[in-house]
Amino acid sequence: xxxxxxxxxxxxxxxxxxxxxxxxxxxxxxxxxxxxxxxxxxxxxxxxxxxxxxxxxxxxxxxxxxxxxxxxxxxxxxxxxxxxxxxxxxxxxxxxxxxxxxxxxxxxxxxxxxxxxxxxxxxxxxxxxxxxxxxxxxxxxxxxxxxxxxxxxxxxxxxxxxxxxxxxxxxxxxxxxxxxxxxxxxxxxxxxxxxxxxxxxxxxxxxxxxxxxxxxx
Numbered sequence: 305x306x307x308x309x310x311x312x313x314x315x316x317x318x319x320x321x322x323x324x325x326x327x328x329x330x331x332x333x334x335x336x337x338x339x340x341x342x343x344x345x346x347x348x349x350x351x352x353x354x355x356x357x358x359x360x361x362x363x364x365x366x367x368x369x370x371x372x373x374x375x376x377x378x379x380x381x382x383x384x385x386x387x388x389x390x391x392x393x394x395x396x397x398x399x400x401x402x403x404x405x406x407x408x409x410x411x412x413x414x415x416x417x418x419x420x421x422x423x424x425x426x427x428x429x430x431x432x433x434x435x436x437x438x439x440x441x442x443x444x445x446x447x448x449x450x451x452x453x454x455x456x457x458x459x460x461x462x463x464x465x466x467x468x469x470x471x472x473x474x475x476x477x478x479x480x481x482x483x484x485x486x487x488x489x490x491x492x493x494x495x496x497x498x499x500x501x502x503x504x505x506x507x508x509x510x511x512x513x514x515x516x517x518x519x520x521x
Contacts (some may be wrong), residue, residue, distance in 0.1 A: 306397050307518045310369040310463035312454075314471030314480060315428075316411055317348075317492045319419070321382040324375050324407045340364055348473035350497050353405065358449045360432075362442055365410065369437035375411035378420055384491055390509035391419045394516055398420050399426060399465060404457050406448045406475060427457050451478075460480040468516060470506070477501050487515065 315321045327339035334518045340361050346352040365412045367375075392402060403416045409428040417427045429448050432440045447453035454475055458467075459482045469479035470487045477498050480486040488495070488502035489512070499505055 306394075306399050306516055308399065308466045308468040308516045310400045310402070310465070310467040310486070311394065311516055312402050312404050312458055312461075312463075312469045312483065313475045314473065314489070315379065315403060315415070317409050317472040318381040318470060318489045319384055319403070320415065321384060321492045322378060324379070324411055325361050325367075327372055327375060327378055329361075331371070336364055337508065338452065343367075347411060347475070348493075348498075349495055353451045354453070354475055355395035355444075355450050358406065359442075359444055362439070364438040367431065368401070368432045368439060369410065372408050372410040372431070373414075375408070376414035379415035381409060383415075383419075384509055386509040386513075387479050388419055390513040393513055397419060397517055399516060402461060403427065404448070404454050404479070405429075406454070414462055427461075442501070451475075454479045455482045470512060472498065473500055487512065 312470060313319055315500050323344050326341050326344055329337045343357045343361050347354055347357040368500045375514045401421060407428050412428040413423060413426045431442045432448045434440045447456040449455060455478050466484040468485050468487060469476060469483040470489055472489045472493055477486055485503040487504040487506050488499045490505055490507045504515060
């Protein structure tokens with residue numbers, strides 16, 4: 305039997321090597337890109353809270369529907385080495401895998417589908433658009449845009465235990481009370497405050513696969 309029966313995965317800088325909001329911001333003025341990237345870094349390192357950063361980034365970037373479709377492809381183009389194979393092997397072993405991301409659902413869901421994850425295993429932020437596909441609004445009260453929201457979502461899933469949460473940021477580490485362990489993923493970026501509170505550190509999906517599928521006996 306696998307060591308962990310359920311796995312919660314982050315997307316940005318974990319399943320894929322890009323930060324979605326930063327990728328879109330890079331298509332704007334360079335000053336916009338720098339501003340958004342700094343907000344992202346501060347949030348992931350725990351220097352600023354997610355609520356104060358999330359809305360600020362969206363108001364700066366205002367992603368269009370077409371851009372989120374392009375972002376889904378960019379996620380795949382930058383998929384973590386070995387992730388597709390590891391996810392397939394974990395699923396084949398009976399491990400349930402859920403994606404819990406503060407990224408945009410319209411980009412995360414198509415990417416997760418290419419990894420073999422069904423729509424009901426994808427939990428991300430929905431954005432509303434106007435009739436021309438331009439950004440209109442987002443739900444500022446949704447769990448995944450508030451501090452500790454990933455933990456709230458994880459608890460609502462009532463996953464089979466043991467549960468392993470995996471991600472690169474402090475918002476991923478916040479899932480820990482709702483899981484049995486947290487693994488800091490350092491394949492793309494190593495955030496020392498996150499590593500310091502992790503039960504495990506994994507630098508690749510091959511390492512993650514070994515950790516998850518190791519016998520729990």
